[in-house]
Amino acid sequence: MAELLARDAIRLDERAGSRDEAISRCGAVLVEVGAVAPAYVDAMLAREQSVSTYIGEGVAIPHGTLNSKESVQRDALAVLRFPDGVDWDGFDVRVCVAIAAAGDGHVDILAQLASVLMDPAQAQRLRESASVDDVITILEGKPL
Amino acid sequence: MPTRTVLVGSASGLHARPAALFVAEAAKQPVLVTIRTGDKKPVPARSMLAVLSLGAKKGTEVTLEADGDDAQAAVDTLADLLERDLDAVDA
Numbered sequence: 350m351a352e353l354l355a356r357d358a359i360r361l362d363e364r365a366g367s368r369d370e371a372i373s374r375c376g377a378v379l380v381e382v383g384a385v386a387p388a389y390v391d392a393m394l395a396r397e398q399s400v401s402t403y404i405g406e407g408v409a410i411p412h413g414t415l416n417s418k419e420s421v422q423r424d425a426l427a428v429l430r431f432p433d434g435v436d437w438d439g440f441d442v443r444v445c446v447a448i449a450a451a452g453d454g455h456v457d458i459l460a461q462l463a464s465v466l467m468d469p470a471q472a473q474r475l476r477e478s479a480s481v482d483d484v485i486t487i488l489e490g491k492p493l
Numbered sequence: 494m495p496t497r498t499v500l501v502g503s504a505s506g507l508h509a510r511p512a513a514l515f516v517a518e519a520a521k522q523p524v525l526v527t528i529r530t531g532d533k534k535p536v537p538a539r540s541m542l543a544v545l546s547l548g549a550k551k552g553t554e555v556t557l558e559a560d561g562d563d564a565q566a567a568v569d570t571l572a573d574l575l576e577r578d579l580d581a582v583d584a
Contacts (some may be wrong), residue, residue: 387545400510405542415505415580453550456506467542 353458354488358382359481368442371435372397372411374417375427375447384425384449385413391418393447404442406472412448421451426458427428428478428484443476465490495565497572498556503579506550511579516541518574522567526559538571 365371376390392413396402403409413420414438427447434441434470446462466472471487478484503511519526519538527535528544530553536543538557549555556574557568 396509400513402509403546405540410509412509453506456508456550457548459508459545463542463545467546 354426361430363429368418368437378427386420396408407443409442420453421449425449451484495568496558501549501553502510502576524559524561
């Protein structure tokens, strides 16, 4: 999973007043690192309208719809940490793992992320991670 | 114990929208249904994280199992759902 996650796509100190603002920030980072075209951000917002991407443990995984694949320039992840939390349809989201994926490679990424989050201690470490290295280590599934 | 093995029918695999619909339906069942791929450990079908951790793609063989009253109906309901393409707009 870590090979899809560039260091500059990890942002530890984000703030957003709403779920959609948080998704827009996630999309903006994916655009910045050259993973997606700006149109992908609209698809991420549309996906969230259709089904929430909240997966538990204070983590959401915003990504585009199936027909937004053409906006994906390369498969990539971005991790945005929101220390103050974001109200996500009633859930308190602290971390967004934004996904850009053209094929079904993201299913493996998600499986790995979910496995990490099923350990409540690892999930807490991710929510409270203080450095880019912490985030990478946790997502690689290694103990700190 | 009622068991059914089916192939995941959703184009994008068992994640995001298909997983959300599946987990919501599993939570509605009166019995605890488990899901597994291959010989791996069964996990609760009503846990989003557990279902995502399977990494099931379109065509992946998954096995549902439940025990108790109405277990057969619960397994059948969820198996039928898995076989459909839940990415389709009308799903």
